[in-house]
Amino acid sequence: MSPRSVITGALDFARRHIILALTMKFSAGLVIGFGLGVYFLPIIIAEAPADETIIIAQAETAERQAVFVKDRAGSDPLHWGEGTLFLSDSRVTLEGKVSPGPDYRLYLAPEFVETGDGFRAIKSQSVEVARIKGFENFSYEIPQNIDINAYGAVVIWCERFGQYITSGRLENRG
Template sequence: MFSHPWIKRLLLLASHGGVGFIGFALGIYMLPILTAPSSPSDVAMMQVLKQTQYVADVQRDLQDSDLLHWGEGTLRVGADVIAFDGELAPGPDYILYLSPEFVETEADFNRLKSTMTAVGSIKTFDRFILPLDSSVNLEDFNTAIVWCESFGQFITAAQFRNK
């Protein structure tokens, strides 16, 4: 059936290239999971509960969320800390931003990015606690957004107060 040597070489090249691509893609997906630090403890999360001013649901079904880019859980915002308890799709270089408007698309994120404040890097995918700089006025913002800086990808967002 595949008697010509160039057909065999082409099939070998395609099959090996496909396997290599799949391995590379899995490596990009798995690396953040394998290198993630430990999530905050129950005790640390309980401390945040005492400081909570706002609570918001993080939903999986936002407009630009998809199979590989999503979040689901509870976001708690206090005067000097933001915490998340739930699940985020694993990925590299996640940054938490505060926005003055609710955002659920990459286009809206890019349009409003100059009005946002970056809170910090997210290194874990089931819980995180990030300190909030004292210069940040929560009254200027109503939404927290998880954004993948490396790939310019919207992950999820939660509106923690009405403006």
């Protein structure tokens, strides 16, 4: 074996390994970038919080309310909610926050649950009220054909990933 063929073999070996290492780094960067995009995009495009006067007006006129707390059994450090949700025949308003994420939906549920499995079991009996586009102090109109008194709880659910976020028992305000 000539010295030239040894050098050529060594260069081919090094070239292949450099290309493989660069391809792996590029692929890892794409995966990490995609993951960060899924997390940060909803934050970047989130609606601004509802005006404080809307929150106060809804709090004064709401017929029902629910409380969200961070330590629900199905919540975790990345999926949580806290605050008070006010419900009337025409609007649902949260004075508080939910963790940011994609494709959140607000459901009225027939009974209180605090896990993803619990909600999956009653999801077909629940009704979607709103697509959540902001993560702090939001207010949305409720479709007119929904009887808010027919439901005992409210659930925030990530539709895209089938992930429980938070829930609260609906109580009448007196």
